[in-house]
Amino acid sequence: MSWMAKLYETYEAGLLLTDLPDDKRLMPTSHTLQNAHINIAIDGEGNFKRASVLEKTQIVLPATERSASRSSGEAPHPLADKLQYVAQDYAAYGGLKKPYFDGYKKLLSSWCLSEFSHPKATAVLRYIEKGTVIKDLIDQKVVFIGDDGLLLTSWVNATDDSNPTPTLFKVLPKEKGLLDQGSALVCWTVEIDSNPNADTWKDRTLQDSWIAFDNSEDSEAGLCFVTGKVQSLSINHPAKIRHSGDKAKLISSNDTSGYTYRGRFLDNKEACGVGFDVSQKAHNALRWLVSRQGYRNGDQAFVSWAVSGKDIPEPLQDAFHLFSNFNFDDLDDSEPHRLNEDTVIDRSRDIGESFAHQLNKYMAGYRAKLDPNEQIVIIGLDAATPGRMGIIYYRELLGSEFLQRLEHWHKSFAWPQRHTIDVPSLSGKKPTKKVVWPVSSPAPKDIASAAYGQRLSDELKKSVVERLMPCIIDGNPFPIDLMDSCVRMATNRNGYKSDEQWLWEKNLGIACAVYRGYFQRHPIKTQRRDYTMALDENNHSRDYLYGRLLAVADRIEEVALSVGGESRSTTAARLMQRFADRPFSTWRNIELALQPYMQRLQNSRAGFLVNQKKELDAINANFKTEDFVSEKKLSGEFLLGFHCQRQKLREKTESTNETINEVSSAGSEE
Structure with missing residues (x-):
């Protein structure tokens, strides 16, 4: 549990980072992150004002421990939730899924009737009790029904310019080619004259109100393995760690019917006990770290951080x-x-x-x-x-x-x-x-x-x-x-x-x-060896010297091809793999292939050719005869010699302001 303890400490330290913008701060406990699709605006008395479709909007919404980790079945969020939860008239319009309005209303009512009630939550309760959510959204052309009066599951003639696909149909996911408008998540804007912050998902007072209510609910106490204290234990641990659609959990729910702990513990409490507050804060800290500074590689994620919140270098960057x-x-x-x-x-x-x-x-x-x-x-x-x-x-x-x-x-x-x-x-x-x-x-x-x-x-x-x-x-x-x-x-x-x-x-x-x-x-x-990054003319290793020879041969032919206006691979480039496997015999072939190119350079680039011949002679002079004639396969060290020699030759060209149309640099990097 060391990792949870560090994340818990990180959360507490992260709360002190008050200079961060709201969307970059740590998510409060008893909340979850989700994509919202519809925004309904009401007044403080619960009267409908307007509605609109949201595109690519993530919000932090109040959640119970169970609803934050729901994958199927009934588990309502207390405020913002899908239409199948918040709309009493969802079933009347032929919703595809089972309606869960009663459970949603019961949870919201419990909050509003408690000592921790909030005026915005009360306004939402008054509105949903009217049972006109779907009707109001149809009138606003946010959701759509067919001629039979039932919610549409697809849009006919979507390619017709005179009949464009509604925005909601573009943002909702499809299952087997069909979509359920009831899966659209509704968030609330409550416009009260005395409160300039109308969006409920941005209201800190509403968040604090829900946290206080959620913490007041009776829950089973036990030993927290992280803090070593007796406190309310978490039953369902949060998911959505890497992104809002992530269903994978680090700590699965305790299973009383499977084989999670049988033969090892007397009951599920002995398997793992983590305090509710600790679990919420640790998972929120990890989610915050991954989104803020994590390295993502598909579903794989790495994140490094200082517990104090100070900046550190990213270990997976060059x-x-x-x-x-x-x-x-x-x-x-x-x-x-x-x-x-x-x-x-x-x-x-x-x-x-x-x-x-x-x-x-x-x-x-x-x-x-x-x-x-x-x-x-x-x-x-x-x-x-x-x-x-x-x-x-x-x-x-x-x-x-x-x-x-x-x-x-x-x-x-x-x-x-x-x-x-x-x-x-x-x-x-x-x-x-x-x-x-x-x-x-x-x-x-x-x-x-x-x-x-x-x-x-x-x-x-x-x-x-x-x-x-x-x-x-x-x-x-x-x-x-x-x-x-x-x-x-x-x-x-x-x-x-x-x-x-x-x-x-x-x-x-x-x-x-x-x-x-x-x-x-x-x-x-x-x-162990320590190779220098500069050309090491004192390195007389066979592999290193052969790499240098190949680089010089490649450069000679490259320049000769440029002089002749040709654009193709050099002999050294084409035979590089064979050269690494059988260097001596392949070098003889490359050397013979260089002769006509040297003749071409004799007239136009005589000075360049003389310098390259001197370089070849100097490299050859450093070989031992038995090493030179050996057909032993070259190690990766020949690439070091090749690369260093190649870079040095390129710089000589740049320093003399020569322009060479280099074949090796062809193409565009993506």
């Missing part, structure tokens, strides 16, 4: 996006500044130094705000079935420990990554897209795509993110199968279409990042 909203203006002139689109990077030194300074500044900003002993919680949620939700990941950390581990992740897996940014146009036109290569760690969702392709299933993507959380938060080694998959995908350059070369470049950067990070955290300490 460094590039973390830095984008951070103010670096206070950096000293003597310190390296962050990389931007105008920065020319010198790859003759390790650009990781600049990134490390930038990351240190970023983390220092949070260390100044967070106490070292600040309580940080990370929780992951997923639903195996529509009604059952599980906690797939949970950690509690100190603030200093959390920042240290997050910083270690970003440093270990840092590598130049391909991103596009919007560059404002001086002429006032639409911004143009510019490709930049800032040093950054990749995001887990991008690692999943780089390992298994853009069309990977949601289940596989969720599995990857779940496996990476211990690497980010706990500092665990990176999974070797994920690293191998990323390397294979980046090596298979020929598997990308001509308009997907941007995607290959992106996956290449990710593969280099995870390969570097894997060896920084290798399970066997003696095999």
Whole structure:
């Protein structure tokens, strides 16, 4: 129950965040979140004034413990509810579902007759007792009946411009092609002259009135496992944690007829006892956190927070996006500044130094705000079935420990990554897209795509993110199968279409990042290595050197094709996969294929060709003969050499203001 205790504490701390707008604040207890479809306005005496259809409107409405978690059967909300509850004449107009007006009226009457009554609730009671809700809505052309006088379940000739589909028919869900207008949820506006806040779902006094009444109702007391105190226990725990339509629960209702506790406990109270107030506040806090700062991956959700309510870094974002909203203006002139689109990077030194300074500044900003002993919680949620939700990941950390581990992740897996940014146009036109290569760690969702392709299933993507959380938060080694998959995908350059070369470049950067990070955290300490992000001309590893050779060959042919006005893949690009499997024999083929292109460059780009030949000679000179002639398969290290050499050659082109129509950059990033 540690997670519930932390959420309960978070709720209490969140109540102190009074500077938040109303729609961003914590939801009060004894309330639930739901989509409203119809708004009915009445006066203080319960007289009908008007009605309208609401589109995509979520409201916080009063609810009982049972109604907040209802899935079927009768369980009325006390104020705002569906037409089948609030309309006495629903059955008379042929409603498809069973009417529950009597139960709704009984609950609302109990509230209005208690010492906690509210004038707006009393006005609603007076109105619904007249039994004309459906009739009034028909007169207002909000709901519709057919020639037989019964509520319509579909709209005929919906494509006819002279007979447009009513708004209510657009917002209500359909079942087997039919809809039930009785499932439209009604919220109330009570216009009283002395009260400027007419909308009941925004009235704090009405919310407090219902909470007081709900808490006064007799409920069974018992030991709360969270607080250790005897108090009113929760029977039905809230749902709607990830969104308003979420039916999955973290704590299911106690089952006295199934096999929930048989053979383990004497009765259902011994299985789990959570106080009503604790359950309401803990679930409301979790719902608030997920909607405010949660990471959503389909039905999977991760959220991290400080119990005190202070801001913390998002662990599932890459460094590039973390830095984008951070103010670096206070950096000293003597310190390296962050990389931007105008920065020319010198790859003759390790650009990781600049990134490390930038990351240190970023983390220092949070260390100044967070106490070292600040309580940080990370929780992951997923639903195996529509009604059952599980906690797939949970950690509690100190603030200093959390920042240290997050910083270690970003440093270990840092590598130049391909991103596009919007560059404002001086002429006032639409911004143009510019490709930049800032040093950054990749995001887990991008690692999943780089390992298994853009069309990977949601289940596989969720599995990857779940496996990476211990690497980010706990500092665990990176999974070797994920690293191998990323390397294979980046090596298979020929598997990308001509308009997907941007995607290959992106996956290449990710593969280099995870390969570097894997060896920084290798399970066997003696095999750990720290690769630099700059071109390392002192690295005489066979795989690294072969990667450099491939990059130079690719660049020579790329420039030659541009000079000849041709646009197609280079030999190095087409044979990259084969090169990784059989480097020596494939290199001979690539080298022979380069000869005609070198002849072409001899006349138009002689200086460029001389420099590239010198580079090839320098790389070849560093090989050991037995390594060079070996057909042993290359490891992912060859991608590091390839990428570093490739980036250095690109910068030389940019520094000399040469314009090359690069085949590899073809296509538009989505």
